[in-house]
Amino acid sequence: MSPLEPATLVIVGAGPRGTGLLERIAANAAELRPHRPLHIHLVDPHPPGPGRVWRHEQSPLLRMNSMAEDVTMFTDESSTIEGPVRPGPSLAEWAGQFSGRSPRFEPYAEPGDPEVLAELRTLAPTDFPTRRAQSAYLDWVFRRTLRELPPHITVQTHHATATAVTGPADGPQRVRLAGQAAPLDADAVVLTQGHLDAAPGAGHRALAEFAARHGRFHLPPEFSADADLSTLRPGEQVVLRGFGLAFVDLTVLLTEGRGGTYRTEPTGELTYLPSGREPVIHVGSRRGVPYHSKTGYRLQGPPAPLPRYFGSAAVDALLAPGGPLDLRRDLWPLMAKEIGFGHYHELFHAHAERTALPWEDFLAAYDRLDWYSADLRALVATSVPDPADRLDFEALDRPLTGLAFPTPEAFQQHLRDYIALDVTRRADPAHSADLGAFLALLSLFGQLPRVLASGRLTADSIAHQVDGWWFGFFSYLASGPPGFRLRELLALSRAGVVRFLGADIRIRADEATGTFVASSPSVPGHTVTATALIEAYLPRPSLDRTGDPLLRQLHAAGAVTEDVVSDATHTHRSGLLTITPADGRILDPATGPHPRRFALGAHTNLRAAAAFARPRSNSPGFRQNDATARALLRSLAANQDQGTQDQGTEELVHSA
Known part of the structure; x- marks a missing residue:
């Protein structure tokens, strides 16, 4: 040529x-x-x-x-x-x-x-x-x-x-x-x-075969915009497994997409007016709560100079000759400290009246302390008087851990209160430290690919911590829906169109009744029987x-x-x-x-x-x-x- x-x-x-x-x-x-x-x-x-x-x-x-x-x-x-x-x-x-x-x-x-x-x-x-x-x-x-x-x-x-x-x-x-x-x-x-x-994996194929045998509906993981939901009947009991963005889209299509409307009351509360064509949606997931609302404001203080703890020099040190790496043991303390830096930088610069220490003094101590150390926890407790202003990853990650409710209605009210607080917080610039944490969370992706490409992470760490916990936690914390979608979810819950199942949901296919039976330890002893099951998440790569x-x-x-x-x-x-x-x-x-x-x-x-x-x-x-x-x-x-x-x-x- x-x-x-x-x-x-x-x-x-x-x-x-x-x-x-x-x-x-x-x-x-x-x-x-x-x-x-x-x-x-x-x-x-x-x-x-x-x-x-x-x-x-x-x-x-x-x-x-x-x-x-x-x-x-x-x-x-x-x-x-x-x-x-x-x-x-x-x-x-x-x-x-x-x-x-x-x-x-x-x-x-x-x-x-x-x-x-x-x-x-x-x-x-x-x-x-x-x-x-x-x-x-x-x-x-x-x-x-x-x-x-x-x-x-x-x-x-x-x-x-x-x-x-x-x-x-x-x-x-x-x-x-x-x-x-x-x-x-x-x-x-x-x-x-x-x-x-x-194509569906073995577990989803078995559920699809069960649904076909009993004339029921099963939707495997699929892109929500392409899903055929037309055979779901008005009033049909449907379980949606997954509480992320696919759930939000599918719920929109099954409610407003079927003619339902929203009305803002004089009190400011949103009310859902059903069309009568909606199914009844029961939703649960591993966490049992929806993804956190996206913030609807800008930073109130100057941007944090990122990265500080998980930059190229830190990754160079991690990748120096040595043994295998574990994300939670070796990377997460630096990643968490970076997110914390973004959070507290915004808090101290934009809302200094809610802090008890000059930023320079806080940062000097924060720099030298390990993320998991008792001294760092003491520093934060002393410097940030209100616990609502502190960053608590464990509470963020699994907010229903250890909680059990005596009745389904008690759980519905608890989760409505939880969602309402999240929506209010994420719409209030007074809590702009959350946006500081979000931006620091995003900055981690500047270096994480280097670690993934190095071959140093153990197979178990990549399977359960990277492809499992980490990407799920990131999406839950940083890739949620706009706040108005969660306000709509509250209205749907009050209207009885959406019902919350809880955390760690279990679903079994009951051959005797030809139905899907869902339960959660969040409401011990309670089960929901449904004739349709939707996997409300994207298909995994394969x-x-x-x-x-x-x-x-x-x-x-x-x-x-x-x-x-x-x-x-x-x-x-x-x-x-x-x-x-x-x-x-x-x-x-x-x-x-x-x-x-x-x-x-x-x-x-x-x-x-x-x-x-x-x-x-x-x-x-x-x-x-x-x-x-x-x-x-x-x-x-x-x-x-x-x-x-x-x-x-x-x-x-x-x-x-």
């Missing part, structure tokens, strides 16, 4: 991750591919930009759990990347152009949906937008990225599903698309499919059971490696695709990092990096996009140079 002939790249997945990678290719092209032509095939059955999760074609009732000002697809001054920083507007800034609060951003076009346009015209930076508003923003980001590509880089979109990738490591790759006879030939392929479906046909083909061919960690005491199969952290190359079990196949996103063992981010947060996802884009551009150039050398050698041999 001549250096001036077009190289070809196939990106499978055109949602936010694929768009982010494309933006980084555009940003780095001037340095790494200034003149050489490149043709990019972008493959996705869903709209480029939004992709499947954020596509416009979903219920207008579904919303983001981030404020508009906290969503961006662009690098900024905080980004520690090798490529150029190219800033762009956040969702809030972009929406401002439709009301005149911001200048117009090119390419300018008003969304075709009048409801979305009306929302954007009134969207405040601290509002929680609909997913359709985010869809419009991601569509614009994609179109802007295409505009900013240099003329010698072209893009062709394919509204299709990729089903297979074949080809030698040292030669062209062939990507097959469903419904098309001719494959796409490529010099390199990147898999950016995002969150994926998975290469064995993936719903993506291309990954299924690669896995069946033995061409990809599952992220499996094994040691003398435990083997953990994560279900994730193994890639090299530095550049995103797919690990071929036979030959190692593949020279022509790459992957990025939620289905890979990098785990923690979201496709979009808060502005000025040095997003790990943006750093990965940049590193992979640069590796791709260099690889494509090297392949072309090698092809030219091989062609020259063949000509010399032929001439001889």
Whole structure:
């Protein structure tokens, strides 16, 4: 191949991750591919930009759990990347152009949906937008990225599903698309499919078979926007297992989505007015409480200078030669201290009247004390008089531990009181220390991928502490719904449409009655009998059971490696695709990092990096996009140079 002939790249997945990678290719092209032509095939059955999760074609009732000002697809001054920083507007800034609060951003076009346009015209930076508003923003980001590509880089979109990738490591790759006879030939392929479906595991298959035998309803873990809930009958008793964002979405679809409405009373209390088409929803989970409400305000004091205790130097020390690492024993004390620093920095700077020590004196003592030490607990108790202002992870993590209620109604009232206090606290800037803790919690993801990639954590720690406790705790504390959703939940509870089951719920399939029976130690002796069971959470990653046909083909061919960690005491199969952290190359079990196949996103063992981010947060996802884009551009150039050398050698041999 001549250096001036077009190289070809196939990106499978055109949602936010694929768009982010494309933006980084555009940003780095001037340095790494200034003149050489490149043709990019972008493959996705869903709209480029939004992709499947954020596509416009979903219920207008579904919303983001981030404020508009906290969503961006662009690098900024905080980004520690090798490529150029190219800033762009956040969702809030972009929406401002439709009301005149911001200048117009090119390419300018008003969304075709009048409801979305009306929302954007009134969207405040601290509002929680609909997913359709985010869809419009991601569509614009994609179109802007295409505009900013240099003329010698072209893009062709394919509204299709990729089903297979074949080809030698040292030669062209062939990507097959469903419904098309001719494959796409490529010099390199990147898999950016995002969150994926998975076939039910053995436990869920057994429940589905039970439901089928008895004419009942069972929904395995599934993306809530795609769930078919139409067969659930009005008044039917339904158990939802899971109390996170999927529960919130499913409840919205089963209540307001079925014609129910809310009314604000003169007292300010929200009342739910049923349509009569709703089922009765019984919800429980391991914790038995909903995810904490998102805060609806900004910091009241100066931002904490993060990181302080879990930065690169601390991780270097952890990764120094030594034995295996355990997250709770070795990492969590530093991580918890970092979160505590963010919490108390905001408390002392914004609400000093509620502290009993100058910040400088508190920090000097806090710096030298271990997180679990009695001296640190004494310091906090002395310096922060009100226990409500102190950070207590154990109480936050399992608020129902040790509690039992004599009747279901007593538990309903207890949980309503708990939720109401959470909503009030998270809406009150007087408690902005919670936001300080949240921002410190986010900062941990700047370093955690290094530890995960080091291979030093034990298999048991990754299985039960990282993929188990840690990500669950993070989501529960930091990735909950907007406050108004929990106010709606209170109204649904008062209306009797939603009933709380409790913590550590147990569900058994009763063959004698053909029903699902749910119970919880929160209300000893009480059971709920239901004719429907919904698993209200997303499917876990699984290469064995993936719903993506291309990954299924690669896995069946033995061409990809599952992220499996094994040691003398435990083997953990994560279900994730193994890639090299530095550049995103797919690990071929036979030959190692593949020279022509790459992957990025939620289905890979990098785990923690979201496709979009808060502005000025040095997003790990943006750093990965940049590193992979640069590796791709260099690889494509090297392949072309090698092809030219091989062609020259063949000509010399032929001439001889």
